[in-house]
Amino acid sequence: MDRLPKPNTQALSWFFGEFKKKTLNLEPKYQRNPIWSIGQKCFLIDSLISDCPIPQVFLNIQSKGSGASRKTIYEVVDGQQRLRAILEFMEDTYSLVETTAKSYPVSPEYTPHIGKRYSELPPEMQDRIWNYPLAVQELRGWGAAEIRALFRRLNYVVEKLNKQEMRHSQYFGEFVAAVEKLAEDPFWDSINFFTRRDSNRMRDVEYVSELFVIAIDGVQDQQRTLDEFYADYDVVFPNKARHLRLFRRTLESLDSLSEVLAQTRFKKKADFYALFAAVCDAVRNRGAVIDLSKAEPALRKLDNNLSIAPENMTASASSYYSTVIEGPNKLAKRKSRKSHLHELLQSHVAEFDR
Numbered sequence: 001m002d003r004l005p006k007p008n009t010q011a012l013s014w015f016f017g018e019f020k021k022k023t024l025n026l027e028p029k030y031q032r033n034p035i036w037s038i039g040q041k042c043f044l045i046d047s048l049i050s051d052c053p054i055p056q057v058f059l060n061i062q063s064k065g066s067g068a069s070r071k072t073i074y075e076v077v078d079g080q081q082r083l084r085a086i087l088e089f090m091e092d093t094y095s096l097v098e099t100t101a102k103s104y105p106v107s108p109e110y111t112p113h114i115g116k117r118y119s120e121l122p123p124e125m126q127d128r129i130w131n132y133p134l135a136v137q138e139l140r141g142w143g144a145a146e147i148r149a150l151f152r153r154l155n156y157v158v159e160k161l162n163k164q165e166m167r168h169s170q171y172f173g174e175f176v177a178a179v180e181k182l183a184e185d186p187f188w189d190s191i192n193f194f195t196r197r198d199s200n201r202m203r204d205v206e207y208v209s210e211l212f213v214i215a216i217d218g219v220q221d222q223q224r225t226l227d228e229f230y231a232d233y234d235v236v237f238p239n240k241a242r243h244l245r246l247f248r249r250t251l252e253s254l255d256s257l258s259e260v261l262a263q264t265r266f267k268k269k270a271d272f273y274a275l276f277a278a279v280c281d282a283v284r285n286r287g288a289v290i291d292l293s294k295a296e297p298a299l300r301k302l303d304n305n306l307s308i309a310p311e312n313m314t315a316s317a318s319s320y321y322s323t324v325i326e327g328p329n330k331l332a333k334r335k336s337r338k339s340h341l342h343e344l345l346q347s348h349v350a351e352f353d354r
Helices: 012-020 038-049 080-090 123-130 144-155 163-170 174-182 186-190 196-200 203-217 226-232 240-263 269-286 293-305 315-321 331-348
Strands: 006-011 057-064 071-078 133-140
Touching (some): 012 080, 038 080, 038 123, 057 144, 071 080, 071 144, 163 203, 174 203, 196 203, 203 226, 203 240, 240 293, 293 315, 293 331, 315 331
Parallel strands (some): 057 133
């Protein structure tokens, strides 16, 4: 029974003090959740302002060192994102923003203080946050394997959530709504691009998110920046209509290649990513949909050349092939594959980049 988590409460001022003393470890070596958006952070602060309860945190209490240098370390097993958002606000790292009612419906106490940082709030409101009692479960004497097992148990249900399912459960704003709508476009069904399994586990939305980021900021290195786009464009999404228009025009352009997409390797996600990126750039420059049908024979020829043994490939096919093996989603490989397809399309479609 001594090893059971011990329920306790600590004021947020205690967490702030331990954080300043560097005895609060907010970065344990467990799987991390997606990045919180400013909307999520402010919605949490509103909970503190309006005296609403927030979920408890789990702390693993460890003693390190010996003698006079001995100190206690509080490792956050669960609740890292919540505590980080609160402590950042208490340090004046960000100010309260106007949230959307649909995504993050804040209380009447919140709205008069939009644009303010913690130090700019009325003293009584600062005190309300400073003294807010947070429920804590304390763990003592637990080993690393037990802590990891507990973390998994706290964060996963029945079947482990993949990254996109976690994003879906965490973000409610502009970006996630946009990409989930784009994933429903009839274009994907017309070329049988996603499997039922993809849709059931939201891998279709995740992939469409990657493509949408191309329309916003170009080719990315694997999925390393995806969480940042979900967070940064959760509440405020500058130029949303322009980005959506570019994405849809790119799909409409690719629809002129629907048969080759459905029948060749360009249905594969790595190849389609590069093709989408090449076409997206051309559509952005032209400001209109482009008929790509004249490039169909060249794309089929490349597909055929890539189906033979590597040692028998043409120089051009071999160069492309090198980008789809051993880390095809790395930035350099993606850019090289995009460049190859850009040249192919440019040489067969008169209005491409004209």
